[in-house]
Amino acid sequence: MAGKPQAAAWYQVIVQRHTPPKKLARNCLTAFIGGGALCALAQAALFSLMHFADMAEKDASTVVLTGVIFLTALCTGLGIYDHAGQKLGAGLAVPISGFANSVAASMMEHRSEGYVLGSGCNSFKLAGAVVVFGIISAFGVALILMFLGKI
């Protein structure tokens, strides 16, 4: 496939002169702090469940993941998540909350077209790529491990 077209050098110079730069360092920092805080909270919840509710790690992590997904969907529905996403960027997109948000947002968006053909058909509009390429790469890794005799 052909690459993206490029503007002529003279025009790129003019465009660059007036385009405010993406605040990469600041975005990385807020993503690290925001995403890190989210993960630390989830980890704290995990430890709490293991210690206070006497749950096995596997069960506790299922509960925590479900909780994060539920809270994300709730915040998406309340119209909070997209504003937080603008501030925290990858910090909210990379953890499982990003996946949950993309599904919830797509379903809300297409609600007016019906439950099945609207919300249902479009729920994995953004997340579908993650699922497909996640499975393909998992298959690739499994294949390598199999040849190495580890499985």
Added chain:
Amino acid sequence: MQIRQQGRQTWLFDGPLGIIGQAAVAGPREGQGPLAADFDQIFDNLRLKQDSFEKSEQKMGERAARAAIAKAGLTPDEVDVFFAGDLINQITPSGFTARSIGIPFFGLFSACSTATEALSLASLCVASGAARRALALASSHTCTAERQFRYPNEYGSQKPPYSQVTATAAGAALVAAEPAAVKVSAVTVGRVCDERISDPFQMGAAMAPAFADTVQAHFRERGVDVDYYDLVLSGDLGRVGQAIAQDLLQLQGLSLAQEQLADCGLLLYGGDKRVFSGGSGCGCAAAVGFGHIYRRISQGELRRVLLCATGALLSPVANQQKESIPAICHAVALERGE
């Protein structure tokens, strides 16, 4: 009433071609902006009591159309032709509005330059004698456009600081061959320009060359002095696009003064940081041009304005297929009538 072609792209109207009715309506965020007093109606929420945002946009356009006709003291039956467009696939809000008001209809798609495309064609129809009165309408809604051109509204993606936000607004203008406070004196039809910008968040940079091209053509073909217009108003280049456009005009030897240039996407929101580089969308130039600018010309604050709505002719499919973003700009000269 006479219409004359001058040069290749410019039409001059000799005689009274007045805007006899106009209206601008706006959504909640636009209604909190500095132009609030120029809107006929401001909606306090994005829904307008409809069950989809597409229906909300249609209602908004219809309200603007009906208000413009009513302000001229007319009924829809007395308007002969209707030009309208929006940003949604198959321009359904415009089609549904035409269904409801029953005026013979031409649907337009020219992205965010629809406001001046519609006004140009309405003026042409009246000036040529094809219609007694013609209505122009353009609308956009932030929730319908964002989901079509970008991501779902509630998706938590991070927008870059040079991106723009689609305005929730609509504007309508009714043209007739009679004297009015504001008249249409000339039109310059734009050419599609493409400087190979492909980032869909860089709309200002994609559209600035089209704006410069049309403004150049207009001054060259109409043969007016550089200070003829009080304001050369770009549609929705935003802060970034407007700065680029100024450089382009200077580079091409047209030195408009700083105070002669303004942008609808910036005027609509003032310095609101929540819209990043500025507003965009068909309704942006329509509401600012037919609302705010109309009011300022009719009250004598401005004498002559060149309204240059700019449109980016992209689609998400074309963009994903790695096409660059072609852009267009149509200019309409609005002047104080007799």
